[in-house]
Amino acid sequence: MTTNTPDGLRAIVADPAGAVIGLDFDGTLSPIVPDPEDARIHPDGPAALARLGELVGAVLVVTGRPAAVAVEYGSLERVPGLVVLGHYGLERWEAGTLTAPPAHPGLARVRAELPSLVSRFDGVRIEDKERAVAVHTRRAPEPQAALDALREPVAELAAESGLAVEPGKFVLELRPPGMDKGMALRAFLEERQARSVLFAGDDLGDLAAFAAVRASGLPGVTVFSGSAELAVEADIVVDGPDGVMELLASIADAIEP
Numbered sequence: 001m002t003t004n005t006p007d008g009l010r011a012i013v014a015d016p017a018g019a020v021i022g023l024d025f026d027g028t029l030s031p032i033v034p035d036p037e038d039a040r041i042h043p044d045g046p047a048a049l050a051r052l053g054e055l056v057g058a059v060l061v062v063t064g065r066p067a068a069v070a071v072e073y074g075s076l077e078r079v080p081g082l083v084v085l086g087h088y089g090l091e092r093w094e095a096g097t098l099t100a101p102p103a104h105p106g107l108a109r110v111r112a113e114l115p116s117l118v119s120r121f122d123g124v125r126i127e128d129k130e131r132a133v134a135v136h137t138r139r140a141p142e143p144q145a146a147l148d149a150l151r152e153p154v155a156e157l158a159a160e161s162g163l164a165v166e167p168g169k170f171v172l173e174l175r176p177p178g179m180d181k182g183m184a185l186r187a188f189l190e191e192r193q194a195r196s197v198l199f200a201g202d203d204l205g206d207l208a209a210f211a212a213v214r215a216s217g218l219p220g221v222t223v224f225s226g227s228a229e230l231a232v233e234a235d236i237v238v239d240g241p242d243g244v245m246e247l248l249a250s251i252a253d254a255i256e257p
Contacts, residue, residue, distance in 0.1 A: 006235050008221030011196035012056070013254045018195025019056040022185055022209065023244070025063040025070045027202030028225050031241050032169070034138050036127055041074040042241040048248045053080035055255045058192050060085065062181045064166065064173060064205060066130050067093035087131045088166070088205070089184025090176060103131050104176040106161030117153055121146045132175035143170045168203045169227065182208030189216055200244055202226030207233055223247060
């Protein structure tokens with residue numbers, strides 16, 4: 001590491017056994033694509049994470065996706081000691097075992113009413129995530145206009161169903177309340193008695209994790225891999241998943257003799 005390296009990275013390299021490397025999936029490990037079902041991890045991702053998994057205390061993926069989907073799309077079963085927290089921390093995948101609470105009862109109403117609510121918008125699609133439902137406007141002729149028009153009615157449906165709305169880049173996700181990436185990361189750091197932490201993300205949902213890094217009292221570093229408007233919230237800004245892979249490789253290079 002150079003003389004300009006953030007203190008959090010220095011702490012990770014100096015004491016890798018105490019480090020937690022946390023990452024979002026979409027936009028961080030995987031490029032953003034029009035259809036979420038087509039998302040796959042960066043070609044260098046499995047090897048980069050497996051290498052880090054042998055060097056640091058823990059590699060953690062925190063995602064809005066179902067944990068098992070992230071494992072499949074990321075070929076993450078190969079990463080030593082990896083933990084995947086899906087649905088913003090409601091699900092946990094570890095060593096091939098998935099643990100999760102029952103689905104929220106309000107999702108049944110959302111599944112029944114959401115199709116008619118979005119049907120007047122061309123290109124808008126619904127993604128059923130089992131324990132959450134997302135509305136994507138990325139393929140609409142005017143994605144931002146469709147998102148803005150849907151924001152209020154989706155919020156009303158969520159409130160009536162006892163769910164929360166998680167906004168993102170051309171997406172509104174209806175999910176159970178009471179958990180976010182910051183809460184999930186904070187609990188994991190306490191569980192592992194971490195001594196340093198890095199978290200990389202690219203969207204609004206990752207800001208809670210950035211805040212958890214700052215509030216942890218640990219030497220920490222936040223990495224942003226998304227659009228410029230949120231870059232001010234991070235210690236390091238990289239160019240999408242390509243930049244994330246370069247950063248992970250540089251950390252591993254610095255740790256190894």
